[in-house]
Amino acid sequence: MSRGYVYLTGAGPGDPKLLTIKAVETLRAADVVVYDRLVNQETLKEVKPEAELIYCGKLPKNHTLRQEQINTVLSEKALEGKVVTRLKGGDPFVYGRGGEEAVYLASLNIPFEVIPGISSxxxxxxxxxxxxxxxxxxxxxxxxxxxxxxxxxxxxxxxxxxxxxxxxxxxxxxxxxxxxxxxxxxxxxxxxxxxxxxxxxxxxxxxxxxxxxxxxxxxxxxxxxxxxxxxxxxxxxxxxxxxxxxxxxxxxxxxxxxxxxxx
Incomplete structure (x- = not known):
C-alpha cells in the first residue's frame, strides 16, 4: 500500500488574508482537506475542485469527529497514496492537537510536514x-x-x-x-x-x-x-x-x- 503525505496546516485566526503562502500551497496540492469549524470558508476556495473535503468541526462538548476518528481519517487517506491537508484554525501546535496527530502519523511512518499558522x-x-x-x-x-x-x-x-x-x-x-x-x-x-x-x-x-x-x-x-x-x-x-x-x-x-x- 503506497503512502501519501500529510500537511498539518495552520489556517490562522480567521481573516483569510492572514493565511500564509505555504498554507495556500498545501491547500492547492491537497487531494483531501480535513478542516475544522474555525476555518474560514473563504480559504477553501484555494482547494482544487476535485479534492475531497471532510469537515471535522468541534463545538464544546459536541464533536463531529472525535480526535481518534480524525487520526484514522488522516492515516487512511494517506495510506491510499493521497496528499492530505489537515487544516486547523490558528497554529496546529498551539492547542490544536497537531502534536497528537504528528505523533500518530509518525507511529505509522506516514510522512508529514507542519505548516505553522498565526496563532489566535x-x-x-x-x-x-x-x-x-x-x-x-x-x-x-x-x-x-x-x-x-x-x-x-x-x-x-x-x-x-x-x-x-x-x-x-x-x-x-x-x-x-x-x-x-x-x-x-x-x-x-x-x-x-x-x-x-x-x-x-x-x-x-x-x-x-x-x-x-x-x-x-x-x-x-x-x-x-x-x-x-x-x-x-x-x-x-x-x-x-x-x-x-x-x-x-x-x-x-x-x-x-x-x-x-x-x-
Whole structure:
C-alpha cells in the first residue's frame, strides 16, 4: 500500500488574508482537506475542485469527529497514496492537537510536514488593539488552556496569578467565572485589566474590557460566546490608545467604571 503525505496546516485566526503562502500551497496540492469549524470558508476556495473535503468541526462538548476518528481519517487517506491537508484554525501546535496527530502519523511512518499558522492568541488581541508584550507592562507571557487540569490546581493558579504579567486564555469562555475567581484567589489583583474578544480578526469581532473581577459579568451582559480569546494583564489598557481595527462589530468597555472596585 503506497503512502501519501500529510500537511498539518495552520489556517490562522480567521481573516483569510492572514493565511500564509505555504498554507495556500498545501491547500492547492491537497487531494483531501480535513478542516475544522474555525476555518474560514473563504480559504477553501484555494482547494482544487476535485479534492475531497471532510469537515471535522468541534463545538464544546459536541464533536463531529472525535480526535481518534480524525487520526484514522488522516492515516487512511494517506495510506491510499493521497496528499492530505489537515487544516486547523490558528497554529496546529498551539492547542490544536497537531502534536497528537504528528505523533500518530509518525507511529505509522506516514510522512508529514507542519505548516505553522498565526496563532489566535497573538493575532486576536492585536486586532483588538492589545499587544501581548510591551516593555512597560512586564516581560512574561503565558498562553493557557481554559481546560486546566485538576491536579496541582492551587499551585498552578498561584503561579499564573503571581508569576506571569500577561495571560492569554484559549477555550476559556465557559470557565470565565472560574478563571477570574481562581486568579484572584491566587493573588492577582481584582482590578487587573482584562478583555474577551469574540470572533477575532473577522467582521464579527466584538470586544469587552473590564476589571478581572467584573469581566464575567460584562461578558455575560454583552452575550459574548465562543470562539473567543481572554486576555488578563496591564497590556489591556493599551486598547484605548491603539484600537486600530475598524472592522470590529462592537465593543464594551467597563474597565474605568470597575477598576477601583474592591474584592
Amino acid at each position: 492568541g497573538i493575532a486576536v488581541p492585536a486586532y483588538a488593539g492589545i499587544p501581548v508584550t510591551h516593555r512597560a507592562f512586564g516581560g512574561t507571557l503565558a498562553m493557557v488552556t481554559g481546560h486546566l487540569p485538576n491536579e496541582r490546581e492551587t499551585e498552578q493558579w498561584s503561579a499564573l496569578a503571581l508569576g506571569i504579567d500577561t495571560l492569554v486564555f484559549y477555550m476559556g469562555m465557559n470557565q470565565l467565572e472560574t478563571i477570574s475567581f481562581r486568579l484572584i484567589e491566587g493573588g492577582k489583583s481584582a482590578d487587573t485589566p482584562a478583555a474577551a474578544v469574540e470572533w477575532g480578526t473577522t467582521s464579527r469581532q466584538r470586544t469587552v474590557t473590564a476589571s478581572l473581577k467584573s469581566l464575567p459579568f460584562e461578558v455575560n451582559k454583552a452575550k459574548l460566546s465562543n470562539p473567543a480569546i481572554i486576555i488578563v494583564g496591564e497590556v489591556v489598557r493599551l486598547r484605548d490608545n491603539i484600537n486600530w481595527f475598524t472592522g470590529e462589530a462592537g465593543s464594551v468597555s467597563a474597565l474605568s467604571a470597575f477598576v477601583n472596585d474592591e474584592v
